[in-house]
Amino acid sequence: xxxxxxxxxxxxxxxxxxxxxxxxxxxxxxxxxxxxxxxxxxxxxxxxxxxxxxxxxxxxxxxxxxxxxxxxxxxxxxxxxxxxxxxxxxxxxxxxxxxxxxxxxxxxxxxxxxxxxxxxxxxxxxxxxxxxxxxxxxxxxxxxxxxxxxxxxxxxxxxxx
Numbered sequence: 001x002x003x004x005x006x007x008x009x010x011x012x013x014x015x016x017x018x019x020x021x022x023x024x025x026x027x028x029x030x031x032x033x034x035x036x037x038x039x040x041x042x043x044x045x046x047x048x049x050x051x052x053x054x055x056x057x058x059x060x061x062x063x064x065x066x067x068x069x070x071x072x073x074x075x076x077x078x079x080x081x082x083x084x085x086x087x088x089x090x091x092x093x094x095x096x097x098x099x100x101x102x103x104x105x106x107x108x109x110x111x112x113x114x115x116x117x118x119x120x121x122x123x124x125x126x127x128x129x130x131x132x133x134x135x136x137x138x139x140x141x142x143x144x145x146x147x148x149x150x151x152x153x154x155x156x157x158x159x160x161x
Contacts, residue, residue: 004030008040015047023047038067045077054085072101 002010011026027044030037045060061078068074075098082091 004034004037004040008037008043011040011043015043015050020047020051024051036067038064038071041067042073042077045081049077049081049084054081057081058085070101070104072098075101 007026007030011023011030014020014022014026024044024047027040027047030040031044034040041060041064045057045064048054048057048060058078058081061074061081064071065074065078075094079091079094079098082088082094
């Protein structure tokens with residue numbers, strides 16, 4: 001017998017071909033073998049959604065939510081399912097839960113950088129630089145004392161055309 005992953009891959013191939021009846025049958029068989037297979041549970045809800053069976057999609061989505069309550073994709077799917085079924089309030093609730101879940105998760109780039117020190121970002125030096133006691137002269141900031149000629153109103157009227 002093939003592994004659960006191979007069976008799941010076959011189901012996803014059928015999903016990509018648009019054969020949602022076969023997808024539902026294959027995913028149900030996988031879940032009969034292992035009820036905690038999260039990806040199969042999540043995909044089953046999406047297969048029902050693609051068939052237009054929104055009530056079954058919502059039911060399967062809630063089963064996936066029980067497996068991983070803080071998963072962003074679960075709440076995104078439930079929001080989509082509820083919106084299509086016409087329950088805007090529940091859709092907004094799950095949309096908010098998806099947003100909150102995205103804030104909880106750390107970014108994959110941060111996780112990868114923490115695994116390998118060669119890929120980590122440069123960190124600032126721990127000691128702060130002490131400012132100098134005396135700043136250097138800045139001649140461009142000094143105002144010239146009385147060098148600019150003053151223009152009187154009679155001079156400005158002569159130069160105007």
